[in-house]
Amino acid sequence: MPGIKKWGALSLSLALVAAIAAGCGSSGNNGNNANQASNASKPGNAGAANDAGSKPDESLKPLKITFFDKNTGDAFTNDVAQEITKRTGVTVEIQQPTGNPTEKLNLMLASDDLPDIVLMDRGGDIVNKYISTGALIPLDDLIDKYGPDVKAMYGDTLNKTRYTDGKNYYLSNWYGMSEGEPVFGFNLKMNFLKELAPDKAAGGQPFTADEFEQLLKDFKAKYPTVNGKPTTALTMDGSNMGAVTGTFKGMFGMKTYYETDGKLQYDVEDPKYKEMILYMNKLYTEGLIDTDWAINKKESWLQKLSSGTVFGSTGAYWDLGTANTALKKDGGEDAEFFDYKVVGPDVDPAKTTYGPQGSLGWDAIGITKANKNPERTMQFINFLASEEGQYLLQWGVEGKHWDMVDGKHVPKPEVLQGFKDDWNNYSKTTGIRKWTWFIKAGKGSDGTVYDLAGRYDRSEIDKMAIKNLGDSVWNTDTYDNLGPQGGTPEALISQKVNDIMTQNITKAIIAKNAAEAGQVFDKMLADMKAAGSEKIEKIINDNYQDRLALWK
Known part of the structure; x- marks a missing residue:
């Protein structure tokens, strides 16, 4: 399933799972409100952004933004990149890590050598580090002034991705639920x-x-x-x-x-x-x-x-x-x-x-304190997050890669063939699904999927999975990342408990008989308790209740 991070050569163990895929959204906020917000805030148009003080001619003034993207290091020069610059005035300088992205993120934080925008794994401790040290700026006021499309597209996701102080420091990437899209089987x-x-x-x-x-x-x-x-x-x-x-x-x-x-x-x-x-x-x-x-x-x-x-x-x-x-x-x-x-x-x-899915996204994208143009950056983000921006990022340039026919997006046949022949090279050359930023899963207001390459022309294998397991999808949001904070003594206990589980589950499966399997399993539970599992469960439950209260 391409949306859970794992499509063809773009396999993500996203899965799985991404998840895989991946990957993961409904179209509940993709209707008229999103279109009206998009039309109001396009660079150069009168609208919410201009009412906030940005003149039309200023919104297209050339600006270079440095962007750390853990997923790519290619030059921002293909068709989609050029169209983004044409529409926003922004040229992106990609800063992709060599080696381990998390190590690079930690190094940038320690040295205070930050790019304008940073994209990192949302589920890891690194996001909290960037927020707690002040490396990421709060986005709430910027969204209110310059992000009408962000509000329309993200909807309640903004509420659910708030930090403990109630503020938004990042926007999710690959967010939303992919209804009826299975994972395991x-x-x-x-x-x-x-x-x-x-x-x-x-x-x-x-x-x-x-x-x-x-x-x-x-x-x-x-x-x-x-x-x-x-x-x-x-x-x-x-x-x-x-x-x-x-x-x-x-x-x-x-x-x-x-x-x-x-x-x-x-x-x-x-x-x-x-x-x-x-x-x-x-x-x-x-x-x-x-x-x-x-x-x-x-x-x-x-x-x-x-x-x-x-x-x-x-x-x-x-x-x-x-x-x-x-x-x-x-x-x-x-x-x-x-x-x-x-x-x-x-x-x-x-x-x-069989279908665990999180609607809050795989990645976190934030504006750092080093950014000297946060207002223009939010206007840039707002365009990319809009329905129009999503189709540009994932379908390409209108007239060149797709046409609007009877009110619906229709891809050029050569585009579909290009992805079938050589996904990676075609994506890199055209830019379609290359710059995966602020990506929302699901469908646009005309009923066509945002993810052209992964979800438009479904294979027979895809269709069978949906037929057999589409009713098995469930939302993991309330349970995600409830464990202790990284770097704490409790985190070490949690790791020990997890290690006990991992080692003994395999032993139980390959035991000589059912009696031995049961003994291994029962001992595992006892060892977990001795290692401090109940202490970790208390933290999990405290965080769970805090989350439920925050999301009210």
Whole structure:
């Protein structure tokens, strides 16, 4: 799924997951209000920005802005870049890090050598460091005066991304919910599935846990080898445990935390989590899960999938893109993996949780204290955040890359083909989806998706995932980043607790039998408690209540 940070060569482990993708928004604020705000605040037009004191001719006066973007270091010279400069008067000097972006961000902060705008991971401690040290300036007054489109497009997201002092210090990137866009699932090879379960191959009907287990057994019985090579019923990417557990948690309807009566506990304390582990252990001891799954790296995992000897895998469907490309080339579309839902015992199929999505975005983009032109910078941001700006960033230049036909955005055929042929190079050359700033997922007021490259021309794999798992999407916002602040003693305790979980979950899955798996799991819970898990849960719950109060 391209919007969760993982589309083709732009794979993001965003996923997943981004998330993957990614990635992640509704169109609730994309209607007339957004259009009116956009028309009022375009550079050179009379409107909210000019009422605030900016003269039309001044709004296009040449200005260079330095921009630290952890995702790119390319020159700001392609078609979209030139159009942005034409529309705003702003030329962007990209300052992309060499090496680790977080290290560069910390170095810039320590040396007080800051760019005008900075883009960083929203979920990390680095954002709080930049805010608490005064490196980022509050945006509220600037948004009030120069950001009508920011208000219209972001809506309640502005309320939810406020700092503890009630102010906004950054704008989210890749924000909003992608309704009906799944994340995790059980990816099954279509040619085998059509033979083994033809009634389920077309999609729309989930497998029960027992049916899925029997399906894997049937595969091994019918296909002990393929082309003389041993087969694997189910493999997993051991280097991406989030995708492994995320898939099975989705099956059992579990979320980030185990919540009872408004109190949050670690997810492993949910009785269903142990049930999930025992189910996974059963599949493993029956020889249905790859014996080497725990040591699989992404590359070896993809190689196994590409071999044609594997029936299924966990994870986000877009992460299998490389394998599916190879399989389709050799065996056609039916040789590819398609995404299906499996439902745990006593779980309502509509309450499965395969699609965790945060609407508050992956990245944070802020104006630093080094910026000498914050007003013009906000006008620049306002244009990019507007519906018009979003279509420019993600569709390209009107007349060159797309046309407006009967009130709808229609891409040029060569643009769609360009992304199919060579995503990275075409994006770099044209600028379409290259400058991913202030990106909102979802659809514009004419009903067309903002994300042309990732969401306009959907593949059959995408369509199947949406059909089977589109009802499994849920919003993670209230649970995100509730742990202790980085650099504190509590953060060290939290890390120790997490390490205990990570190590023992794998041990329980690959245990010799159910009794041993249960013992490993029970000891894990005891070890977590001894390490201080209850202390961390108190912090999590305090932060949870503070967040709920802040968002009222």
